Amino acid sequence: MESFREKILREYPRLSLESKFKFGCHPKIPCFGKCCANVNIFLTPYDVLRMKNALGITSTDFLEKYTIPLMLEEHQLPVVALKMQEGEEKKCPFVSDVGCTIYDDRPWSCRMYPLGLATSKIPGDEGEEFCFVVEEVDSICQGFKEDTEWTVEEWLKNQEVHTFNRKSESYMQLTLHPYLKENKQFDERKTQVFFKTCYDIDGFRKSLFESSFFDRFEVKDEVKEELRVNDEALLEFGVSKWLRFALFREDTMIVKDDELERGAQALGWIVE
Numbered sequence: 001m002e003s004f005r006e007k008i009l010r011e012y013p014r015l016s017l018e019s020k021f022k023f024g025c026h027p028k029i030p031c032f033g034k035c036c037a038n039v040n041i042f043l044t045p046y047d048v049l050r051m052k053n054a055l056g057i058t059s060t061d062f063l064e065k066y067t068i069p070l071m072l073e074e075h076q077l078p079v080v081a082l083k084m085q086e087g088e089e090k091k092c093p094f095v096s097d098v099g100c101t102i103y104d105d106r107p108w109s110c111r112m113y114p115l116g117l118a119t120s121k122i123p124g125d126e127g128e129e130f131c132f133v134v135e136e137v138d139s140i141c142q143g144f145k146e147d148t149e150w151t152v153e154e155w156l157k158n159q160e161v162h163t164f165n166r167k168s169e170s171y172m173q174l175t176l177h178p179y180l181k182e183n184k185q186f187d188e189r190k191t192q193v194f195f196k197t198c199y200d201i202d203g204f205r206k207s208l209f210e211s212s213f214f215d216r217f218e219v220k221d222e223v224k225e226e227l228r229v230n231d232e233a234l235l236e237f238g239v240s241k242w243l244r245f246a247l248f249r250e251d252t253m254i255v256k257d258d259e260l261e262r263g264a265q266a267l268g269w270i271v272e
């Protein structure tokens with residue numbers, strides 16, 4: 001049976017940044033909030049960071065209460081999806097009569113809609129990445145009947161998608177690492193390290209500051225203090241420095257000396 005991706009590649013017009021479409025979404029529209037139910041929303045590490053801070057809870061609690069952990073089949077990478085509420089309607093936990101209760105911090109996918117992002121990349125072919133309009137024949141969405149015209153670029157800007165893309169750049173680069181492209185999969189230990197660093201940012205902070213991590217790795221004092229208080233800096237450090245070292249043994253971290261490296265291995269700080 002044809003997959004959704006195959007259908008997109010075959011049927012959906014590929015939009016450029018200048019392509020135009022008509023769409024509007026506002027509280028007076030009859031379908032307002034109806035789309036926030038029974039929907040698959042994968043969360044990026046930056047989405048989790050924004051949402052847990054909007055709710056004023058730790059990432060550890062956020063993951064437990066609001067997400068479902070999954071394995072991405074394509075790369076065998078751990079990901080998380082937003083958990084819909086129990087009940088027939090399967091509503092998003094954040095939808096209310098007046099719309100999204102975390103609107104300013106809603107995830108990337110919710111910002112993109114009604115646009116989707118697809119890639120024609122296949123192994124051995126770089127292909128292209130493009131936006132398309134997600135308009136299904138049986139859709140409940142009345143937004144396409146509105147007269148407001150957007151270019152793709154205007155929509156992405158209006159929804160702050162570029163900011164979210166920028167904050168996810170290092171993570172996206174990591175998921176495109178040659179190691180994973182060669183279809184190598186992480187073992188259980190590496191999978192846990194990847195998951196914790198990317199998604200459970202408060203758990204990651206705890207494991208750095210409540211262990212001998214800073215005795216074993218060279219980290220400047222000012223960077224250390226930033227990591228203590230700044231989630232975004234910690235996520236960037238985790239993804240672009242720590243994970244590249246821990247998973248692929250790139251020279252993005254400096255171990256203080258060989259003896260300590262052995263100690264770090266014993267502690268599980270270095271993943272073989």
Ligand code: SF4
Pocket residue numbers: 024025026029030031032033034035036113140141142143144
């Ligand atoms: S269904 Fe469409 S128009 Fe209605 S609230 Fe959702 S996105 Fe907006």
Ligand code: SF4
Pocket residue numbers: 035036037092093094095096099100101102103106107110
């Ligand atoms: S996070 Fe907000 S915008 Fe996204 S599905 Fe939930 S209620 Fe809707």
